[in-house]
Amino acid sequence: MARRNYIFDTIRSVYALYGFRQIETPAVEYLSTLMGKYGEEGDKLLFKILNSGDFKAGVTPEDYATQGPGKLAARFCEKGLRYDLTVPFARFVVQHRDELQLPFKRFQIQPVWRADRPQKGRYREFYQCDADVVGSNSLLNEVELVQIMDEVFARLGIRVSIKINNRKILSGMAELIGAADKIVEITVAIDKLDKIGLDNVNAELRSAGLTDEQVERLQPIIALEGTNADKLARMHEVLQATESGVKGCEEVAFVLQSLVDAEGHSLLRNEVEFDSTLARGLNYYTGCIFEVKALDVQIGSITGGGRYDNLTGIFGMEGLSGVGISFGADRIYDVLNQLDLYPDTTTTSTRLLFINFGATEAAHCLRLANQVRSAGIPTEVFPDSAKIKKQMSYANANAIPFVALVGENEMQQGVVSLKNMTTGEQQNLTIDEVIAAVRA
């Protein structure tokens, strides 16, 4: 939890610095809200909660005998555990539409549940850390979200590349080669370039029904080279006949331009890269899309997001545009572990342990401990007058950096014998000197 809190607190404080407000939604949602939002596979992965009381009411033994588990589950259960934070957020926005001041900037850090087979990197309960702005079409929101991603990883000390693309560019590419109806297949195939290589992508494009000529025409814009400006210029040129392609290029250009100052210096500490192969799996994205990759660890995307134009439409509220990002806390946790990037203070809570030499000494130490705590230093008094060795091993096991030994002699002299557990050094100090030493 200490390590997880370090990640959550970092993300939370950056979100707050940009004026996002935290909300939480209940773990339990109506299944009518959740079903049909995550595809057929997703529906199967929803945890369903048995109705309280007489859940059998209305389901006859004949129904039971003749209906399948899917249908019966829907009759036995009206509630389920949330699967992500996006759908509950859309439900929240629609429900509170009359109270919300638009644009509404919210962030949400909560667990979600999936009835999956647990395996490495895939859990049945895990945290999502989302931020979204709804009710504003402005690209300044995209700019801000890139800044937020940059700031979070700068604070965590993880070197990353922030990739940006635009769904309209992908539409333009499909339109250009006369395959606008195959936009989904093209997107899915191109998205795999990193993993399977160009030849396999092309094979997949062909098996999706593109002609050799169509695949050929895609080549120069799949694998663009050069600076962001070079790549954008080339893409703009190729796509100039498609309205959507031009719009996409302009949007990306605006975001990139807004991320440099008047002298052309980047406002970011990490690199941002225009990547025309970035597609993002989820089909509800309609504008800019983002993905963040760690430079020093081989792991998938550790953050992603984008603009969607009709998230609340599924709940009957049309025309509300939104843009959001989601930090993958579990993968970030893995990256920080692998690179050993946690600050020392993250895993130490207690800074000072008073050894317990018996009732009289403990009563004295209790008061000294209060003084140290008043200075804001997490402090413990070992509760039992156990063997010194046991108490010392407690300090070691809990990575407590300082131990205070106050026996009869020290009490009489009004001093504390302070032991530095790292260096082994031990010296007699006043309580004020102890506070200064532990704080340093």
Add this chain to the structure above:
Amino acid sequence: MARRNYIFDTIRSVYALYGFRQIETPAVEYLSTLMGKYGEEGDKLLFKILNSGDFKAGVTPEDYATQGPGKLAARFCEKGLRYDLTVPFARFVVQHRDELQLPFKRFQIQPVWRADRPQKGRYREFYQCDADVVGSNSLLNEVELVQIMDEVFARLGIRVSIKINNRKILSGMAELIGAADKIVEITVAIDKLDKIGLDNVNAELRSAGLTDEQVERLQPIIALEGTNADKLARMHEVLQATESGVKGCEEVAFVLQSLVDAEGHSLLRNEVEFDSTLARGLNYYTGCIFEVKALDVQIGSITGGGRYDNLTGIFGMEGLSGVGISFGADRIYDVLNQLDLYPDTTTTSTRLLFINFGATEAAHCLRLANQVRSAGIPTEVFPDSAKIKKQMSYANANAIPFVALVGENEMQQGVVSLKNMTTGEQQNLTIDEVIAAVRA
């Protein structure tokens, strides 16, 4: 969330100051872990999760026709949502018995779920904020927990009375009047003194089977008067023939003595009161018990806890003593609301909003906003160049205290026109002056 976080953060930081380590446990536990731990009523209030896949497997239509919902639920569901934090903690301790360094001091702030009918002050999902020490019999733990309760409420600005009693005193009382077998009934009746008055308590004691004489003998120790020392001395005297009663008095006396300094001054900022009528409903308590009441609001107990000697026994690990407290976050929320005790900064996140006058100005403001954020001040740039009135009403609705207006003139002069939304005052400042003004 801003208000809830204020409460959680306060509790969290005090727990950490005393060396408690945070853990979280999954929302979902096996029903075999949860069932039978909260009484029959509790079992009914557990949310049960339908088994994934073919939950019908093994339950024939005949079984379905002949078995009741309780029995069938147990066959359809092997998992449920946690009902409190205590049982999952006991499960955690037993599961990790070989890795834990005792004494183990943990705290846990997480939601719990109860399939209750929702009503005021009673929710189906609510937070508990528990701290427990297991593996130490020392009363210094009790002393520390009282200090923690005192510190939390002092920080929150809520004036409270911390009540302390001991289950051994209640046992002594039962033993004294020859009704040791009626300890539960006596405890339950006396616990209601505050709510129903002495006459009704006595009537309940009689209907529980106590004779008039037995009830008579209880009177002097139910309603003790005077200082803590007076009351304890009187109780000690009356119970001197009962081993358990004497032990209970000594334990309370030790805790109270440890809470004053060498000169006899209290270490606490709130009063602590020995209350022989305090019983606490839960029957697993065996030693000191605590309860906190707000002095300025009529509401039930806002924090409670006590010592239990065999929490992990239900999971086959005997003899591990523990002591813990639990803050009632929802009632504390109500008290803070009623007394209007939230600091101003709690509900304001964003301190400064830059008004958007159009693309050129917004680009300029984006850079200025970065400078303000670098100083740690939560800042927004309104994303759309909407009407000024709309932007101003956004600032008001979100309680943003300062608004920066940077139009063409201000850009040319290199200044920011800063408006204080509380006083209405407006002045032209450099960005450094803006930072200073907003920070002040």
